[in-house]
Amino acid sequence: MSDIKNLFDGVAHSAASPPSAETVEADIARGRAALSRAHRQRTIRRSAIAGGSLLAATAVVVAATQLGGTSDKVRRGPIAVSHGPGPGSIRPHPHHRTSNAIKLVSYSGKQLEGFTVDEVPAGWHLSTSTQYALLITPNDGSLNDNPDDFQGKLAVLTSSVDEHSLGHGDDVTVNGEHGVVSDQGSYGIMLRYNDPDGFGVDIQAPQALHWSDQQIVAFAAGVHVTGDAVHSRG
């Protein structure tokens, strides 16, 4: 086989030359676009599943009522998450400069379905929520109130019951439970953690907040999932 190997070794070396900066940036741009599409598809899938689950839940309630029984509505106690020392180091992401980070301020306004928050980023407000997601946006009106559009928004999500992994990233601890903060590129960062009952929560912080691991965990400390929230699927 050495003859073939020698032959191969002498061929197509021009293809192996280092790529230009323009080529590399084009690869990154394509990757970002693909990631964006993946996020959109996931959001659409979740919304579709959420709609289906709502219909199914309604059918169950109606059936139970007609049979004279009581509906066993899923209610969960609030999840108190607190920021504690994690097994891994907590440090800012290079792309999210903490010097520009938007600080958290106490929130005393109206709470929405599914979740309550103790704090919000300064200059941001609760935009909209469903049983599956709470979206927080800047007060300047630059982002829409579409509950299915997470672009640029601070999002609190119930995780899918079909997802059993926290993924890879920085290990942190939220109320004594393991969490993982991962970099989402141009989308910012995501914290994924489970409460002691295994109820999973995902928090997506957009790059505009310039948050570090520590800051997203601090925000999570003020997030409480109410009995209205339910897991998504898929």
Next chain:
Amino acid sequence: MTDSRDDQFRAYVLASRGQLLRTATFLTSGDRHAAEDLVQTALMRLYVAWPRVRRETVDAYARRSMLNALIDNRRRPAARLERIRSEVPEVAIDDPAPSGNETEVFRALAELPPKMRAAVVLRYLLDLSVAETADSLNCSEGTVKSQSARGLDQLRAALAPTDVPPTGLQTDAPSVDLRHAEASVRTPDLGDTDE
């Protein structure tokens, strides 16, 4: 995570894109444009999966993505149809004229079925082990041995010089004499196979 996804990915692309493109050029039998498409597709998938890919397996992931893209393109011809756009979306790639040797090698590779070609390329261009090749191609080690052994035989037959060169063959290309290499065809790791 010491760097952001973009920084890590950029460093990987800078270091590895050239080798990926060279491998893809072999996989596509010298079609530089198809090779560039394969690399772009593989890197796009790699970017999306970046946080989940372990650093020690990133090359294997990129390689598998490239092979999957190669097979996907063959399975779904409609997916290869070009879309008309009002502006040029991509940067043109360098497309140097192939040397005489390259022309012969790629012509011979083009005669191999894609999976056999991939087995030969992974084994003898990238020096992957039988197990690594099997993992990349998602097949058994026996299949790899069989495919790569047959691929070698066919390459040797295609590249062996003939007394009368076929019309149109580049006769000024360096000749490749493989007649004396027959003894090495059945190497220990390429012995009798299960297929």
